[in-house]
Amino acid sequence: MADFNTLMEIVDRIRGLNQNDKKPQDRIPTTEDLYRKHLSDICNSADQANYFLRLLNEAHYLFRIHLVEPDDTLMVEGINAYVVAEVAIMRPIKDFANGELETLYEQQFYRRKQANVIIKELLPQVRTFNNTPLGRSLNMAMMTQQFEHILTEDFQEYTETWKKRKLRELMPDGNAAVGSDEDESAEMTDAGAPPIPTVDIDDHPPSGIDAPERPPLSAASAGEQPLRAVDDSERLAEVQQMDHSGKWGEAVSRFGVQFLVRIHFRKYEFDKVRWLIRTGKIALESDLRYIRDTLRLMEGRTGRDVRLKQFHKDMAELKRIAQLRLNQIHQLRKQQQ
Numbered sequence: 001m002a003d004f005n006t007l008m009e010i011v012d013r014i015r016g017l018n019q020n021d022k023k024p025q026d027r028i029p030t031t032e033d034l035y036r037k038h039l040s041d042i043c044n045s046a047d048q049a050n051y052f053l054r055l056l057n058e059a060h061y062l063f064r065i066h067l068v069e070p071d072d073t074l075m076v077e078g079i080n081a082y083v084v085a086e087v088a089i090m091r092p093i094k095d096f097a098n099g100e101l102e103t104l105y106e107q108q109f110y111r112r113k114q115a116n117v118i119i120k121e122l123l124p125q126v127r128t129f130n131n132t133p134l135g136r137s138l139n140m141a142m143m144t145q146q147f148e149h150i151l152t153e154d155f156q157e158y159t160e161t162w163k164k165r166k167l168r169e170l171m172p173d174g175n176a177a178v179g180s181d182e183d184e185s186a187e188m189t190d191a192g193a194p195p196i197p198t199v200d201i202d203d204h205p206p207s208g209i210d211a212p213e214r215p216p217l218s219a220a221s222a223g224e225q226p227l228r229a230v231d232d233s234e235r236l237a238e239v240q241q242m243d244h245s246g247k248w249g250e251a252v253s254r255f256g257v258q259f260l261v262r263i264h265f266r267k268y269e270f271d272k273v274r275w276l277i278r279t280g281k282i283a284l285e286s287d288l289r290y291i292r293d294t295l296r297l298m299e300g301r302t303g304r305d306v307r308l309k310q311f312h313k314d315m316a317e318l319k320r321i322a323q324l325r326l327n328q329i330h331q332l333r334k335q336q337q
Contacts, residue, residue, distance in 0.1 A: 004167070004168075004171070006042055006043075006052065007052055007055065007056060007061075007167065009042055010039060010042070010049075010052055010053070010056060011056060011061050011062065011084060013038055013039070014029060014038075014062065014082050014083070014084055015084045015086075015089060017029050017038070018083055018084055018089050018093055019089065019092075021092075021096070024096070027093070027096065028065075028081045028082075028083060028093065028096075028097075028140065029081065029082055030067060030079050030080065030081045030082075031050070031078075031079055031080045031081075032079055034049065034053075034082065035049040035050075053082060055167065055170050055171065056167070057082075058166070058170055058258075058286065059163050059166040059167035059170055060085050060157055060158050060162070060163050060166065061084070061085060061163055061167070062082050062083065062084060062085055063082070063083045063084075063085050063090075063143070063147045064080050064081075064082060064256070065080060065081040065082070065083065065139065065140060065143045065144070065147075066078065066079075066080055066139060066143070066254050066255065067079045067080060067081050067136045067139050067140060068130060068131045068135070068136060068139075069127070069130050069131075069253065069254060071130065071131070074131075076130070076131050079136075081140065083144070083147070085147070085151065085158055086151075086158070087148070087151050087152070090144060090147055090148045090151055091148060093144055094141075094144040094145060094147075094148050097115075097137070097140040097141040097144045098114075098115035098141050098144075098145075099115075100137045100140070100141070101115050101118055101119075101134075101137045101138060101140070101141040102114065102115055102118065104133055104134045104137050105118050105122075105134065108134055115141050116145075118138070118141075119138065119141060119142050119145075122134075122138055123138075123142070126138060126139070143255075146259075146263075150262060153266055154262060156297055157294070157297070170286075244281075248276070248281050249281075257282055257284070257287045257290075258287060258290050261273055261282075261287070261290070261291060261294070262294075265294065265298065268307065268308070268311050270311055270314040270315055270317075270318045271314060273291065273318055274314075274317065274318045274321055277291075277318075277321055277322060277325060278321065283325070285326065285329050288322045288325050288326050288329075289322075289326060291318070291319075291322045292319055292322040292323055292326065295315050295318060295319040295322070296319070298315060299312070299315060299316075299319075
């Protein structure tokens with residue numbers, strides 16, 4: 001069971017590494033040696049350390065940076081780096097990452113350019129540089145810039161109050177402070193939902209064709225057995241099975257669903273997120289809950305954001321759909337008991 005004090009100790013240790021500019025090689029710890037060198041005395045195994053790191057990432061205590069993408073054909077394992085999600089930490093780390101990228105680029109191409117220019121130039125070829133020093137540095141610089149922007153744009157999700165509440169919700173013995181998954185829209189059905197507009201997104205359906213939607217869990221045709229006759233655990237796994245095909249799947253493997261959702265929200269692209277849920281490209285309970293809770297926070301900002309207020313109906317519809325999926329998952333969990 002995850003212990004809160006142990007989790008906070010992990011954050012403190014990574015913060016200390018992030019702030020130690022005297023040892024630049026250890027300043028941004030990675031999964032290559034994070035457990036062996038820094039966490040083996042407080043974690044029982046590398047698997048437990050990775051589990052704790054995942055909790056801290058989802059609770060916004062840490063940012064996870066994908067340095068190397070796994071490649072089975074070349075037997076390359078994925079490598080992640082971790083940075084504490086605080087502005088005072090992220091800004092010097094971003095400057096450090098930019099400097100590293102500029103140095104490596106100059107050494108390889110014998111040209112001196114600023115980090116922003118290098119990122120724009122190499123981003124279309126990022127997979128070519130996978131598992132190389134330049135590729136790692138490119139990912140680091142690119143992601144730290146994005147994360148610094150997130151810290152200023154979505155600052156409410158990086159306060160101590162928000163993070164502690166989210167962490168307690170994620171911990172096995174924690175108590176969620178944001179309400180249960182059935183606290184609203186419990187009586188909603190998909191009946192009457194407006195059609196999905198065509199959206200400009202990778203892997204989107206042809207113009208004029210609504211996205212195929214997964215049927216509600218309660219729906220069973222005359223020739224089918226009732227839902228309770230289906231193995232509930234298998235059905236629960238099926239409901240949360242994400243469609244990782246196409247460019248969306250590639251982006252998820254690199255950045256994670258919640259990071260991509262935040263980008264869409266910053267661009268007011270609520271219709272795209274709605275399409276992703278309806279087509280099963282977003283299906284995990286944790287991601288659906290994140291969407292619902294983030295929309296609640298955003299609805300509270302409409303008084304300060306004139307443009308956001310224009311999307312009030314879009315946000316309400318997206319929250320309704322996310323809640324429907326959560327209710328379906330919760331229904332299956334009840335049947336497992």
